[in-house]
Amino acid sequence: MTATDIPPGFERQSRRSPLTDPWEPIYWRQTPDAIVLGLRLAKPHTNARGFAHGGLIAALTDKAMGHSCGHKMRGTHSLVTVSMSIDFIGSAQVGQWLTVETDVIKTGSTICFAQCFVKADGVVIARANATFRVVPKQG
Numbered sequence: 001m002t003a004t005d006i007p008p009g010f011e012r013q014s015r016r017s018p019l020t021d022p023w024e025p026i027y028w029r030q031t032p033d034a035i036v037l038g039l040r041l042a043k044p045h046t047n048a049r050g051f052a053h054g055g056l057i058a059a060l061t062d063k064a065m066g067h068s069c070g071h072k073m074r075g076t077h078s079l080v081t082v083s084m085s086i087d088f089i090g091s092a093q094v095g096q097w098l099t100v101e102t103d104v105i106k107t108g109s110t111i112c113f114a115q116c117f118v119k120a121d122g123v124v125i126a127r128a129n130a131t132f133r134v135v136p137k138q139g
Contacts, residue, residue, distance in 0.1 A: 092120030
């Protein structure tokens with residue numbers, strides 16, 4: 001796989017933010033139950049050792065889990081992160097395809113729970129879980 005190859009089913013994400021704009025292009029794939037994020041790792045995504053930066057992984061897991069909870073709730077509510085935990089299991093290098101695959105554990109009227117796995121070329125490098133506060137969607 002070359003640096004320009006994007007796996008089938010992924011398209012450019014439409015929910016951008018000032019934090020993640022410098023990391024573009026970020027891709028997404030929608031499933032019935034979640035939003036899967038994808039990113040071809042490049043030098044701006046790395047730490048001084050040349051591996052995917054932990055801050056990048058943290059931000060992408062927060063984004064994927066929050067968007068997945070919102071997707072599971074059919075977009076009727078907004079979500080705010082209450083807590084998040086990440087375990088870094090391995091590393092990823094420039095050129096690898098990074099995915100964040102979420103499992104929404106439970107949605108409710110005030111809280112949502114999710115977990116996810118971060119994979120580099122299909123190998124798990126991190127896992128995360130988060131709790132989100134469900135809030136009314138602002139216009």
